Amino acid sequence: MHSLDDLRAGRLTGARHLKLAAGLSEFPREIFDLADTLEVLDLSGNAFTRLPDDLPRLERLRILFCSGSPFEALPEVLGACPSLEMIGFRGCGIRSVPEASLPPGLRWLILTENRIKVLPASIGRCTRLQKLALAGNRLASLPPEMVACTGLELLRIAANRLTALPDWLPTLPRLAWLAYAGNPFCAAVDAAWQAEGRSHPFAWDALELGEVLGQGASGVIHRAVWRQGGATREVAVKLFKGAVTSDGLPEDELAACLGAGVHPSLIPVLGQLAGHPEGRQGLVMELIEPAFRSLAGPPSLDSCTRDEYPAGTALSPAQALGIARGIASAVGQLHGRGINHGDLYAHNILYHPDGRVLLGDFGAASFVPPGDAGLAAALERIELRAFGCLLEELASHCPSAPALTAGLVALAHRCLAPEPAARPSFAEVEAALAGLED
Structure with a gap:
């Protein structure tokens, strides 16, 4: 200043x-x-x-x-x-x-x-x-x-x-990155999932907030202790910053998180915060092991749409392929459940040295209006372009495995095809990744 x-x-x-x-x-x-x-x-x-x-x-x-x-x-x-x-x-x-x-x-x-x-x-x-x-x-x-x-x-x-x-x-x-929730054309499906979210309440007075673990465009994540009866459990609590974020509405993010289902590469969501004294909305999630770290930082003013990786970032072949496979499977599940993530970026991905990977931040997620298979496929192809960008980045940070990087780059080119209809589905991407060796 x-x-x-x-x-x-x-x-x-x-x-x-x-x-x-x-x-x-x-x-x-x-x-x-x-x-x-x-x-x-x-x-x-x-x-x-x-x-x-x-x-x-x-x-x-x-x-x-x-x-x-x-x-x-x-x-x-x-x-x-x-x-x-x-x-x-x-x-x-x-x-x-x-x-x-x-x-x-x-x-x-x-x-x-x-x-x-x-x-x-x-x-x-x-x-x-x-x-x-x-x-x-x-x-x-x-x-x-x-x-x-x-x-x-x-x-x-x-x-x-x-x-x-x-x-x-x-x-x-x-x-590649599209958010459209909270508009009249998707109001009915939004409301249905928001009602589902309210069926998993976590009382504010049962939570004790601790240190800040991180924050993004939509909210701040705290370490917390949840007390129920005589038992306690460490959790993570995301408190939303305001009524409208840069990506959309907090209630739509809440609904998408709870609608995503269980998957080993999605951050487990436990429920929705209830009874905050200032009426703030929030999400209660499982606490992630500290060994997980962000794959990259968000885009800068100069890079505009592409993430910024720390200098010297180098992934092992097992890590690069594990990230690609885990994220493809998770996003495939989301689209199978009618959810467009909208923010498929490396800065929203946590990875563990042992190869595990987690996709988070549903602030830009939107539900696909039901009954329109053509629109659902078109939205999936938009998200596939975002995945193609991720594959390019994984390949560029895995210098020790030229055969693997060549395979990742070839698949990335298919996902980045200028004609969206020429891109594969996430199911086809998963099959292609299964054929690559680390």
Whole structure:
């Protein structure tokens, strides 16, 4: 965090990154003194209602965050910023997105938790767009011009007012991570599974929370002790952060976790939290052995959609193949039960040195509307692209087994086929992996 005093005193000269959150009601003109170097500008948590018309003077600006500031519309001046690639206006109360507000070089757009009813047709000109977060708005449809967004890889449209998924959506050649729960077209199946979740309550006053074990976009996970009668048991408790996450609604995540069923490569879920004094929602899970660790870190601002692995990450052949087989089997079960995970990433995978693997984080999970086999197959093929990305990453971090890596890469290419209909099913993927030797 930087200070306005430092900016005005010239102590930030040459800065590439600037973060100011001081309840500001006007854009500080001193920011233009950094025009020769400034690339990342974070003005979240202020009280702006507009941006200056000469914002394009920041010619090197690639990333702009203004989340939490009261904007009625996405500023049109953004469309004229020559280098702008990432825009974040979460929770601003935005009602409209003008045609001119989207820069042609846009790669990542975050408009979560606003009041947007319509997207402009101009979004179809954003052919470099890779990541689009729109959860928690009022969209009843998506513009057909979006079919031209052939680079789109991650799409969050949960908790809107969509009555169906667009027919063109499953045809996008690079779409891999999709969340759509909480829309009217899947309301009935969502409600059924949410009712199922409420049948497994864990009383808040029977839990004693301990240290934080980790956190993600939707919530914070704590170590906890559950007391029932005279017995105690160590568990993990996930407390959700708010009513709408970047991926969707907490109640949909709860329902998907409980609907996933039992599988050796899924984190065991025990039930839903009940009776929190502040009304917060939560999930009670089995406590995972500390030897499990995350396979990777989430994407960075630069990598956009691809995970970041720790430097020097090296997997043994047994680990690489075990991860691939375990995750393929788990996700195959999810689709067999009508659940699209939506966030099949290495950063949501825990692995153990002995080869065991666990898939977690159902924040983007969505139920497949029943009775539409064609849609179910199309959604599975979208998730297969995400699995293809994972296979590529596993192969690249397993240098000691060229024959195995060649097999993983070949299977990855099938899963990444630009024509979604050409991709295999998860059942076919499991069979192919069974034929590979570690």
